[in-house]
Amino acid sequence: MIYIYCSSTYPIFVGLKLISEEEPITFIYSRKNYKHLFELLKVDHYFVEALSFMDLLNMRKTNITLKKLNKKVEISDVYFTHLQFSTILFIFLYNRKKDVNNYFYPFEPITQNKYNVFDIIKNIRSFLKAFVGKYFSLLFYKSNLKISFYMQTFFLSLDKNDFMKINVQTINTNYTYEELQRDVSKNIQFNYRQISNLYIGQNEKSLAGKAYSESSVNNIFSFIIENKIAVKPHPSGYDYPKVDEIIDPNIPSEFLFSKIKGSIISINSTTLISASHYYGINSKTKIICLMHIIKYNDKDSQQEMVERIKERALNNILYPNSLEELRELIK
Numbered sequence: 001m002i003y004i005y006c007s008s009t010y011p012i013f014v015g016l017k018l019i020s021e022e023e024p025i026t027f028i029y030s031r032k033n034y035k036h037l038f039e040l041l042k043v044d045h046y047f048v049e050a051l052s053f054m055d056l057l058n059m060r061k062t063n064i065t066l067k068k069l070n071k072k073v074e075i076s077d078v079y080f081t082h083l084q085f086s087t088i089l090f091i092f093l094y095n096r097k098k099d100v101n102n103y104f105y106p107f108e109p110i111t112q113n114k115y116n117v118f119d120i121i122k123n124i125r126s127f128l129k130a131f132v133g134k135y136f137s138l139l140f141y142k143s144n145l146k147i148s149f150y151m152q153t154f155f156l157s158l159d160k161n162d163f164m165k166i167n168v169q170t171i172n173t174n175y176t177y178e179e180l181q182r183d184v185s186k187n188i189q190f191n192y193r194q195i196s197n198l199y200i201g202q203n204e205k206s207l208a209g210k211a212y213s214e215s216s217v218n219n220i221f222s223f224i225i226e227n228k229i230a231v232k233p234h235p236s237g238y239d240y241p242k243v244d245e246i247i248d249p250n251i252p253s254e255f256l257f258s259k260i261k262g263s264i265i266s267i268n269s270t271t272l273i274s275a276s277h278y279y280g281i282n283s284k285t286k287i288i289c290l291m292h293i294i295k296y297n298d299k300d301s302q303q304e305m306v307e308r309i310k311e312r313a314l315n316n317i318l319y320p321n322s323l324e325e326l327r328e329l330i331k
Contacts, residue, residue, distance in 0.1 A: 001024050001025075001026060001076045002018065002023055002024060002025050002026070002076065002077050002078075002079060003025075003026050003027075003028050003046075003072075003073050003076055003077070003078050003079070004018070004025060004026075004027055004028065004078070004079040004080065005028045005029075005078065005079070005080045005086065005089045006027050006028065006029045006031075006034060007029075007030065007031070007082055007085055007086045007089070008081075008082065008085075008108065008235075009252040010081040010082065010105075010107050010108045010177065011027075011079070011080060011082070011105075012027065012037075012252060013177075013180055013181050013252075013254075014079065014081055014107070014180070015043070015079075016041070016043075016184045016188070017180055017183075017184055018079075019043065020184070020187070024044075025043065025044065026044040026045065026046055027043060027044065027045045027046070028045075028046050028047075028048055028069075028072075028073075029045060029046075029047060030047070030049065030050035030086070030088065031050075031235055031250065032047065033235065033248075033249070033250040034235075034250055035047065036248070036250060037248075037250045037251060037252075040190075040251075046072055048065060048068070048069050048088060049061075049065050049088070050086075050087075050088055051065070051087045051088045051091075053129050053132075053133060056133050056136060056137065057132075057136060059140055062088075062091070062141070065088060066088075066091065066092055066095060069088075069092050070092070070095075070096070075097065075100050076100075077100075077101045077102070077103060078093070078096075078100075078101075078102045078103070079102075079103045079104075079105065080103075080104060080105075081104070081105045081106075081107050081108045082108040083108075083157050083158045083159075083160065084148060084155060084156075084157040084158070085155065085157075087133070087137075087156055090143060090145055090156070090157075090158045091137060091141045091143045091145075093158070093166045093168065094141065094142055094143040094144070094165075094166050095141065095142065095143070096166070096167075098167060099167075100167065101167065101169070102166065102167055102168045102169070103169050103170075103171050104163070104168050104169070104170050104171065105170075105171050105173070106170055106171075106172070107177035107180075108177075113149050113150050114149075115149040115154075119149060119152075120154075122152070123149075123152055123153065123154060126152075126153050126154040126155075127147075127154045129154070130147045130148075130154035130155055130156055131147065131154075133145070133156050134146070134147055134156060137156070144159065144162055144165075145157065145158065145159070146158070146159040178273060178274055178276075178277040178312065179277065181254055181274045181277070181278075182274070182277045182278050184254075185254040185255065185257055185258075185274075185278055186258075186278070190256070190258075192251075192255075192256060192259050193259065194259050194260075194261055195230050195256065195259050195260045195261070195262075196229075196230075196260075196261060196262040197227070197229045197230065197262040197263045197264075197265065197330050198229070198230050198231075198232060198253075198256065198260050198263070198264050199224050199229050199231045199232070199265045199266065200232055200234075200253055200264065200265070200266035200269040200271045200272075201231055201232060201233040201234050201240065201249070201266075202234050202266065202267055202268070202269055203233075203234045203236050204217045204220075204221075204267065212267075212294050212295065212296060213294075213295035213296075215295070216293065216294050216295040217294070219323065220267075220290060220293065220294065220323075221240070223323050223326065223327075224240075224243060225242050225243060225244070227327070227330065229243075229244070229265070229330075230243075230244065230245040230246075230247055231243045231245070231246055231247065232246075232247040232248075232249060232251070232253055232256070233246065233249040234249060235249045235250050253269075253271040253274075253275075254271070254274050254275075254278065257275060257278045257279070257285075261284075261285065262286070262330060263285065263286040263287070263288050263329065263330050264285065264286070264287055264288070265288045265290065265326075265330075266288075266289065266290065267289070267290045267291060267294050268289065268291055268305045268306075268309060272287055272289050272309060272313065272317055273309060273313045275287045276313035276314045276316055276317055277314060279316065280314070280316070281314060281315070281316050283316070286318060286330070287316060287317045287318065288317070288318045288319075288320065288326065288329055288330075289306075289317050289318070289319050290320070290326070291305060291306050291309075291319060292319050292320065292321045293320060293321065293322060293323060293326065
């Protein structure tokens with residue numbers, strides 16, 4: 001049995017690829033809403049509690065969770081695709097037996113920025129949580145986690161320099177993640193009605209005033225409501241009041257591509273990249289990025305995101321400069 005830890009859709013697609021190759025897979029997940037998705041896919045799955053900052057400091061609770069996970073997995077192989085946002089997985093890897101196998105697929109983009117003393121002062125509460133979490137993990141769980149910074153938030157991540165210590169092997173494939181995602185999406189059977197236009201949410205409200213200007217986020221939301229555009233929120237959650245249709249946030253957007261007949265829209269979701277490869281150059285379905293409409297508070301981050309999308313996507317993504325241009329595109 002192979003176990004693959006899922007904190008996002010990246011490992012889900014890796015797991016579905018392995019299943020298509022007749023590998024026995026169990027998906028381990030910490031997002032409770034993923035249960036519904038795995039039931040729809042009819043795959044084996046196992047829930048494990050995620051670790052909040054306060055949970056991390058609760059040694060009894062953390063050790064119970066680790067014990068349950070160790071009992072479930074035992075000496076089986078563990079696969080993962082990410083180096084961030086999964087503290088329970090990282091501590092588990094440090095505390096596994098040294099003669100077991102762990103495998104890392106380097107597919108998921110690493111969202112980390114350099115930071116300085118001014119970033120620490122500006123985000124002192126977030127930094128202190130990460131700082132305390134790092135040294136608490138080191139002292140009590142023997143886990144050497146790294147402090148990372150992105151979108152004005154500090155968090156703990158796994159350091160690739162420690163892969164040898166925790167027996168992690170990197171798997172290099174002869175295909176890109178976009179190719180993997182495209183092939184799995186085209187072969188999967190997923191029942192859903194046709195969608196005219198779909199907006200992929202990214203928890204924008206929590207970033208408004210931090211990463212994005214609040215007024216530009218509000219303008220986009222008003223446009224979505226006015227034009228009756230369906231919304232698939234980010235799994236981390238945000239309520240979109242007055243929206244015409246909300247799609248289950250835990251269904252990977254890629255499973256819906258065959259149902260979208262008009263356009264797929266987002267600020268900078270990696271879904272735009274996967275849509276680019278799925279639809280190809282001559283598709284009638286439009287792929288629309290709102291990076292030139294949303295106002296970023298950090299221009300460097302904005303430019304970095306635009307470059308990342310263009311680097312990984314085909315040349316078939318549209319970048320309107322205003323809501324008026326967007327309105328013309330979705331007619």
